Amino acid sequence: MAGRLRAPTGRYGGKSAAQRQAERRTRFLDAALGLFGGSPGYRATTVAALSEAAGLSTRQFYEEFRTLEDVLSALHLQVNAWAEEAVLAAAAGARDLPLTERAAAIFRAYAADVTGDPRRIRIAFVEIVGVSPRLEEQRLARRACWIDLICAEARTAVARGEAAPRDYRLAATAFIGSVNGLLHDFSAGWVDATLDEVVDELVRQLVGILRPPGWSAGAPAR
Incomplete structure (x- = not known):
């Protein structure tokens, strides 16, 4: 199926799926601010590097975004x-x-x-x-x-x-x-x-x- 992977639903750790998704998205954007806005820059950053900087997996990346x-x-x-x-x-x-x-x-x-x-x-x-x-x-x-x-x-x-x-x-x-x-x-x-x-x-x-x-x-x- 084309597009992003489907994010999990339901509650986990006292947080709803929407709350967990928002937190993951924030972590990816915070990591991107450091990598894109600092070193190595947007064009030299990979999905794997961004995911590692965010402390998340590449699977979780594709649940939130299609591309860098x-x-x-x-x-x-x-x-x-x-x-x-x-x-x-x-x-x-x-x-x-x-x-x-x-x-x-x-x-x-x-x-x-x-x-x-x-x-x-x-x-x-x-x-x-x-x-x-x-x-x-x-x-x-x-x-x-x-x-x-x-x-x-x-x-x-x-x-x-x-x-x-x-x-x-x-x-x-x-x-x-x-x-x-x-x-x-x-x-x-x-x-x-x-x-x-x-x-x-x-x-x-x-x-x-x-x-x-x-x-x-x-x-x-x-």
């Missing part, structure tokens, strides 16, 4: 979800702050999350690239979500009279590339700056986009 690409896909989504959770929490807490302070809070949360664990930034910006058309589509879809978030913040700033009214999608697309590139280089040790200095630079760039030369703050847009 499926593991990388799930891990990439998880890394993005962690970052998104941090950003949304920061945005909620900074909702009433002026534009510059609000942007700083959001970028500080994002930067701290993605650079706090070098393995995460490698998964998000290195290992996922060029693996397959499916994962390229996923990577671009996740990037589109970040672009949507920047556009939403820009619309909020426009509504408050803090930014020039225009369509920011093209600018946001260019800007998110700068954000990811700078944070990757910082994490790799190629940028001679502190994380606060990196965040300050990103804030200056965003404010420069939202407030072009010749524009002055006015009444909130209606």
Whole structure:
């Protein structure tokens, strides 16, 4: 039969089959974070090596995943979800702050999350690239979500009279590339700056986009 092996059902050790399955999946993803995001990297990792690192069998691997690409896909989504959770929490807490302070809070949360664990930034910006058309589509879809978030913040700033009214999608697309590139280089040790200095630079760039030369703050847009 094609596809994954069927997982066992029933309770064992006081845990349901669903609970045991969730724990196994977490162990595989934790192990993948170390192997894919560290050494030897996704392309040099085998199912056997991942299973050994997780303390599980290859049979259990195939009960949860079809391929290592499926593991990388799930891990990439998880890394993005962690970052998104941090950003949304920061945005909620900074909702009433002026534009510059609000942007700083959001970028500080994002930067701290993605650079706090070098393995995460490698998964998000290195290992996922060029693996397959499916994962390229996923990577671009996740990037589109970040672009949507920047556009939403820009619309909020426009509504408050803090930014020039225009369509920011093209600018946001260019800007998110700068954000990811700078944070990757910082994490790799190629940028001679502190994380606060990196965040300050990103804030200056965003404010420069939202407030072009010749524009002055006015009444909130209606």
